[in-house]
Amino acid sequence: MRRNGFFIIFFLWVFILLSIFCFGLGFRTYLEVKKTKLLLNRSRAYFLASSGVRLASVILDKDDTDIDALFDNWAGLVEKKVIFMHPKNEGKILLRIEDESARVNINKMDSTIIGKLFKYLEINDWEVKANCVLDYIDSNNQADQLNSFDSDKDVKNSSISVPEELMMVKNFSSEDYKKIKDYITVFTPDNKININTAKKEVLEVLLDSDKKEDVFGVRFNENSQKKFYTGDMILPDSQMFKVSSNVFRVTIDAEVDEIKKKVTCIIKRDSNEILYWNEE
Numbered sequence: 001m002r003r004n005g006f007f008i009i010f011f012l013w014v015f016i017l018l019s020i021f022c023f024g025l026g027f028r029t030y031l032e033v034k035k036t037k038l039l040l041n042r043s044r045a046y047f048l049a050s051s052g053v054r055l056a057s058v059i060l061d062k063d064d065t066d067i068d069a070l071f072d073n074w075a076g077l078v079e080k081k082v083i084f085m086h087p088k089n090e091g092k093i094l095l096r097i098e099d100e101s102a103r104v105n106i107n108k109m110d111s112t113i114i115g116k117l118f119k120y121l122e123i124n125d126w127e128v129k130a131n132c133v134l135d136y137i138d139s140n141n142q143a144d145q146l147n148s149f150d151s152d153k154d155v156k157n158s159s160i161s162v163p164e165e166l167m168m169v170k171n172f173s174s175e176d177y178k179k180i181k182d183y184i185t186v187f188t189p190d191n192k193i194n195i196n197t198a199k200k201e202v203l204e205v206l207l208d209s210d211k212k213e214d215v216f217g218v219r220f221n222e223n224s225q226k227k228f229y230t231g232d233m234i235l236p237d238s239q240m241f242k243v244s245s246n247v248f249r250v251t252i253d254a255e256v257d258e259i260k261k262k263v264t265c266i267i268k269r270d271s272n273e274i275l276y277w278n279e280e
Protein backbone atom coordinates (compact mmCIF):
# COMPACT_ATOMS: atom_id res chain seq x y z
CA MET A 1 0.00 0.00 0.00
CA ARG A 2 2.83 2.31 1.04
CA ARG A 3 4.74 1.34 -2.15
CA ASN A 4 1.74 2.23 -4.34
CA GLY A 5 1.52 5.64 -2.64
CA PHE A 6 5.22 6.21 -3.33
CA PHE A 7 4.75 5.41 -7.06
CA ILE A 8 1.72 7.70 -7.32
CA ILE A 9 3.66 10.60 -5.78
CA PHE A 10 6.69 9.80 -7.99
CA PHE A 11 4.61 9.75 -11.22
CA LEU A 12 2.76 12.88 -10.12
CA TRP A 13 6.10 14.69 -9.78
CA VAL A 14 7.27 13.36 -13.12
CA PHE A 15 3.99 14.56 -14.68
CA ILE A 16 4.32 18.02 -13.10
CA LEU A 17 7.95 18.39 -14.20
CA LEU A 18 7.14 17.21 -17.74
CA SER A 19 4.21 19.63 -17.91
CA ILE A 20 6.44 22.52 -16.84
CA PHE A 21 9.04 21.47 -19.41
CA CYS A 22 6.43 21.19 -22.20
CA PHE A 23 4.86 24.53 -21.27
CA GLY A 24 8.28 26.19 -21.30
CA LEU A 25 9.10 24.66 -24.68
CA GLY A 26 5.71 25.67 -26.07
CA PHE A 27 6.04 29.25 -24.80
CA ARG A 28 9.55 29.53 -26.22
CA THR A 29 8.34 28.25 -29.60
CA TYR A 30 5.44 30.74 -29.46
CA LEU A 31 7.91 33.61 -28.85
CA GLU A 32 10.17 32.41 -31.67
CA VAL A 33 7.23 32.20 -34.09
CA LYS A 34 6.10 35.68 -33.04
CA LYS A 35 9.63 37.04 -33.52
CA THR A 36 9.94 35.40 -36.95
CA LYS A 37 6.54 36.81 -37.98
CA LEU A 38 7.61 40.27 -36.83
CA LEU A 39 10.86 40.06 -38.84
CA LEU A 40 8.97 38.72 -41.85
CA ASN A 41 6.43 41.57 -41.69
CA ARG A 42 9.23 44.11 -41.26
CA SER A 43 10.94 42.84 -44.42
CA ARG A 44 7.60 42.78 -46.22
CA ALA A 45 6.87 46.38 -45.21
CA TYR A 46 10.35 47.40 -46.40
CA PHE A 47 9.96 45.66 -49.77
CA LEU A 48 6.45 47.05 -50.16
CA ALA A 49 7.78 50.56 -49.57
CA SER A 50 10.61 49.97 -52.05
CA SER A 51 8.18 48.66 -54.66
CA GLY A 52 6.24 51.91 -54.17
CA VAL A 53 9.28 53.81 -55.44
CA ARG A 54 9.29 51.65 -58.58
CA LEU A 55 5.56 52.29 -59.00
CA ALA A 56 6.19 56.04 -58.70
CA SER A 57 8.83 55.83 -61.47
CA VAL A 58 6.35 54.05 -63.75
CA ILE A 59 3.65 56.66 -63.07
CA LEU A 60 6.12 59.49 -63.77
CA ASP A 61 7.43 57.78 -66.94
CA LYS A 62 3.91 57.59 -68.37
CA ASP A 63 3.26 61.26 -67.71
CA ASP A 64 3.54 63.99 -70.34
CA THR A 65 6.66 66.03 -69.52
CA ASP A 66 5.65 69.26 -71.33
CA ILE A 67 3.48 70.54 -68.50
CA ASP A 68 3.43 69.40 -64.89
CA ALA A 69 0.48 70.52 -62.88
CA LEU A 70 -1.81 69.23 -60.17
CA PHE A 71 -4.19 67.72 -62.77
CA ASP A 72 -1.49 65.18 -63.79
CA ASN A 73 -1.90 61.51 -62.86
CA TRP A 74 1.14 61.56 -60.57
CA ALA A 75 -0.45 64.27 -58.41
CA GLY A 76 -3.16 61.97 -57.03
CA LEU A 77 -2.78 59.77 -53.99
CA VAL A 78 -2.33 56.08 -54.87
CA GLU A 79 -3.47 53.36 -52.46
CA LYS A 80 -2.71 49.71 -53.19
CA LYS A 81 -3.55 46.56 -51.28
CA VAL A 82 -1.28 43.51 -51.50
CA ILE A 83 -2.18 39.97 -50.44
CA PHE A 84 0.62 37.64 -49.42
CA MET A 85 -0.19 33.94 -49.79
CA HIS A 86 2.28 32.23 -47.39
CA PRO A 87 1.23 32.81 -44.70
CA LYS A 88 -1.93 34.55 -45.84
CA ASN A 89 -1.63 38.15 -44.90
CA GLU A 90 -2.46 41.62 -46.17
CA GLY A 91 -0.36 44.69 -46.70
CA LYS A 92 -1.01 48.11 -48.15
CA ILE A 93 0.89 51.07 -49.49
CA LEU A 94 -0.06 54.70 -49.71
CA LEU A 95 1.93 56.53 -52.36
CA ARG A 96 2.25 60.26 -52.73
CA ILE A 97 4.22 62.06 -55.45
CA GLU A 98 4.96 65.76 -55.15
CA ASP A 99 6.81 68.14 -57.41
CA GLU A 100 10.10 69.17 -55.81
CA SER A 101 10.21 72.23 -58.09
CA ALA A 102 7.21 73.56 -56.17
CA ARG A 103 9.73 74.38 -53.44
CA VAL A 104 12.34 77.09 -52.98
CA ASN A 105 15.88 75.80 -53.55
CA ILE A 106 17.73 77.14 -50.54
CA ASN A 107 21.15 76.65 -52.19
CA LYS A 108 20.28 78.51 -55.37
CA MET A 109 17.55 81.04 -54.63
CA ASP A 110 18.27 84.75 -54.38
CA SER A 111 19.13 85.82 -50.81
CA THR A 112 16.32 88.40 -50.71
CA ILE A 113 13.78 85.66 -51.42
CA ILE A 114 15.22 83.44 -48.66
CA GLY A 115 14.80 86.33 -46.20
CA LYS A 116 11.25 86.99 -47.41
CA LEU A 117 10.39 83.30 -47.06
CA PHE A 118 11.72 83.15 -43.48
CA LYS A 119 9.76 86.28 -42.62
CA TYR A 120 6.56 85.00 -44.24
CA LEU A 121 6.84 81.67 -42.38
CA GLU A 122 7.27 83.56 -39.10
CA ILE A 123 10.77 82.42 -38.19
CA ASN A 124 11.87 84.36 -35.08
CA ASP A 125 14.80 86.69 -35.82
CA TRP A 126 14.31 85.80 -39.48
CA GLU A 127 16.87 88.33 -40.72
CA VAL A 128 19.71 86.98 -38.55
CA LYS A 129 18.78 83.37 -39.29
CA ALA A 130 18.49 83.94 -43.05
CA ASN A 131 21.96 85.51 -42.96
CA CYS A 132 23.37 82.60 -40.96
CA VAL A 133 21.98 80.16 -43.54
CA LEU A 134 23.35 82.19 -46.45
CA ASP A 135 26.78 82.47 -44.83
CA TYR A 136 26.76 78.76 -44.10
CA ILE A 137 26.25 78.13 -47.83
CA ASP A 138 28.19 80.86 -49.64
CA SER A 139 31.88 80.39 -50.42
CA ASN A 140 32.85 83.55 -48.56
CA ASN A 141 34.62 82.58 -45.35
CA GLN A 142 33.85 85.88 -43.65
CA ALA A 143 30.80 86.11 -41.41
CA ASP A 144 28.35 88.81 -42.41
CA GLN A 145 27.68 91.80 -40.17
CA LEU A 146 24.51 90.29 -38.76
CA ASN A 147 26.25 87.07 -37.74
CA SER A 148 28.62 86.34 -34.94
CA PHE A 149 30.25 83.06 -35.84
CA ASP A 150 32.62 81.66 -33.26
CA SER A 151 34.78 79.86 -35.76
CA ASP A 152 34.93 78.38 -39.24
CA LYS A 153 33.22 75.24 -38.00
CA ASP A 154 29.94 77.20 -37.95
CA VAL A 155 29.96 77.51 -41.73
CA LYS A 156 30.24 74.99 -44.53
CA ASN A 157 30.95 77.48 -47.33
CA SER A 158 29.29 75.20 -49.83
CA SER A 159 25.85 73.89 -50.73
CA ILE A 160 23.59 72.14 -48.24
CA SER A 161 23.42 68.44 -49.16
CA VAL A 162 20.20 67.43 -47.39
CA PRO A 163 17.53 69.79 -45.98
CA GLU A 164 18.00 68.43 -42.41
CA GLU A 165 21.49 69.95 -42.48
CA LEU A 166 19.85 73.33 -41.85
CA MET A 167 19.56 72.34 -38.20
CA MET A 168 23.36 72.47 -38.00
CA VAL A 169 23.40 76.13 -38.99
CA LYS A 170 24.13 78.46 -36.12
CA ASN A 171 21.00 79.96 -34.49
CA PHE A 172 18.74 77.71 -36.58
CA SER A 173 16.63 75.42 -34.40
CA SER A 174 14.66 72.28 -35.12
CA GLU A 175 11.52 74.37 -34.52
CA ASP A 176 12.60 76.73 -37.30
CA TYR A 177 13.24 73.73 -39.52
CA LYS A 178 9.73 72.37 -38.89
CA LYS A 179 8.28 75.70 -40.03
CA ILE A 180 10.09 75.74 -43.36
CA LYS A 181 10.72 72.08 -44.28
CA ASP A 182 7.64 71.74 -46.52
CA TYR A 183 8.57 74.79 -48.59
CA ILE A 184 12.26 74.26 -49.28
CA THR A 185 14.49 71.88 -51.22
CA VAL A 186 18.14 71.37 -52.10
CA PHE A 187 17.50 68.83 -54.88
CA THR A 188 16.24 70.84 -57.86
CA PRO A 189 18.74 71.69 -60.61
CA ASP A 190 18.15 75.46 -60.54
CA ASN A 191 16.26 78.20 -58.74
CA LYS A 192 13.19 77.91 -60.98
CA ILE A 193 9.82 77.17 -59.41
CA ASN A 194 7.02 75.34 -61.21
CA ILE A 195 4.23 77.92 -61.24
CA ASN A 196 1.65 75.12 -61.66
CA THR A 197 2.52 73.23 -58.49
CA ALA A 198 3.92 75.87 -56.11
CA LYS A 199 2.00 76.29 -52.89
CA LYS A 200 0.22 79.57 -52.24
CA GLU A 201 2.74 80.48 -49.50
CA VAL A 202 5.67 80.15 -51.94
CA LEU A 203 3.89 82.23 -54.60
CA GLU A 204 3.05 84.87 -51.97
CA VAL A 205 6.77 85.25 -51.29
CA LEU A 206 7.92 85.13 -54.93
CA LEU A 207 5.38 87.36 -56.63
CA ASP A 208 5.12 91.12 -56.57
CA SER A 209 1.63 92.32 -55.75
CA ASP A 210 0.90 93.42 -59.36
CA LYS A 211 1.66 89.92 -60.69
CA LYS A 212 0.04 88.05 -57.82
CA GLU A 213 -3.51 88.79 -58.93
CA ASP A 214 -2.99 87.25 -62.39
CA VAL A 215 -1.29 84.11 -61.09
CA PHE A 216 -3.77 83.56 -58.26
CA GLY A 217 -6.54 84.13 -60.82
CA VAL A 218 -5.28 81.13 -62.78
CA ARG A 219 -4.23 78.84 -59.94
CA PHE A 220 -6.68 79.46 -57.12
CA ASN A 221 -9.78 81.20 -58.51
CA GLU A 222 -12.72 78.78 -58.27
CA ASN A 223 -14.47 80.40 -61.23
CA SER A 224 -11.45 80.11 -63.49
CA GLN A 225 -11.54 77.30 -66.07
CA LYS A 226 -7.80 77.06 -66.27
CA LYS A 227 -5.87 76.02 -63.18
CA PHE A 228 -2.42 75.88 -64.75
CA TYR A 229 -0.03 77.60 -67.13
CA THR A 230 0.91 76.07 -70.47
CA GLY A 231 4.25 76.61 -72.20
CA ASP A 232 2.83 79.26 -74.52
CA MET A 233 1.33 81.42 -71.77
CA ILE A 234 3.29 84.44 -70.57
CA LEU A 235 4.86 83.76 -67.18
CA PRO A 236 5.20 86.57 -64.61
CA ASP A 237 8.97 86.05 -64.63
CA SER A 238 10.59 83.56 -67.01
CA GLN A 239 13.83 83.59 -64.97
CA MET A 240 12.00 82.45 -61.87
CA PHE A 241 9.17 80.25 -63.10
CA LYS A 242 8.69 77.23 -65.33
CA VAL A 243 5.74 74.95 -66.17
CA SER A 244 7.32 71.48 -65.98
CA SER A 245 9.61 69.56 -63.65
CA ASN A 246 12.08 66.72 -63.56
CA VAL A 247 12.61 66.16 -59.82
CA PHE A 248 9.89 64.62 -57.67
CA ARG A 249 9.44 63.71 -54.01
CA VAL A 250 7.97 60.27 -53.41
CA THR A 251 6.54 59.39 -50.00
CA ILE A 252 5.42 55.83 -49.32
CA ASP A 253 3.65 54.58 -46.21
CA ALA A 254 3.71 50.78 -46.16
CA GLU A 255 1.87 48.71 -43.59
CA VAL A 256 1.86 44.94 -42.98
CA ASP A 257 -0.01 43.61 -39.95
CA GLU A 258 0.47 46.84 -37.97
CA ILE A 259 4.18 47.03 -38.87
CA LYS A 260 4.72 50.39 -40.54
CA LYS A 261 7.50 51.64 -42.78
CA LYS A 262 7.80 55.10 -44.28
CA VAL A 263 10.14 55.86 -47.14
CA THR A 264 10.74 59.33 -48.53
CA CYS A 265 12.88 59.66 -51.61
CA ILE A 266 13.66 62.19 -54.29
CA ILE A 267 13.88 60.90 -57.84
CA LYS A 268 14.90 62.40 -61.16
CA ARG A 269 12.32 61.49 -63.77
CA ASP A 270 14.54 61.43 -66.87
CA SER A 271 17.29 59.21 -65.40
CA ASN A 272 15.43 57.46 -62.53
CA GLU A 273 18.35 58.57 -60.34
CA ILE A 274 17.61 58.60 -56.61
CA LEU A 275 18.91 61.82 -55.07
CA TYR A 276 17.77 61.21 -51.49
CA TRP A 277 16.46 58.30 -49.45
CA ASN A 278 15.07 58.33 -45.93
CA GLU A 279 13.48 55.46 -44.00
CA GLU A 280 11.45 55.72 -40.82
Ligand SMILES: [Ca+2]
Residues within 6 Å of the ligand: 063, 064, 065, 066, 067, 068, 069, 072
Ligand atom coordinates in the same frame (compact mmCIF):
# COMPACT_ATOMS: atom_id res chain seq x y z
CA1 LIG B 1 2.96 66.28 -66.82
Ligand SMILES: [Ca+2]
Residues within 6 Å of the ligand: 134, 135, 136, 137, 138, 139, 140, 141, 142, 155, 157
Ligand atom coordinates in the same frame (compact mmCIF):
# COMPACT_ATOMS: atom_id res chain seq x y z
CA1 LIG C 1 30.23 81.57 -46.03
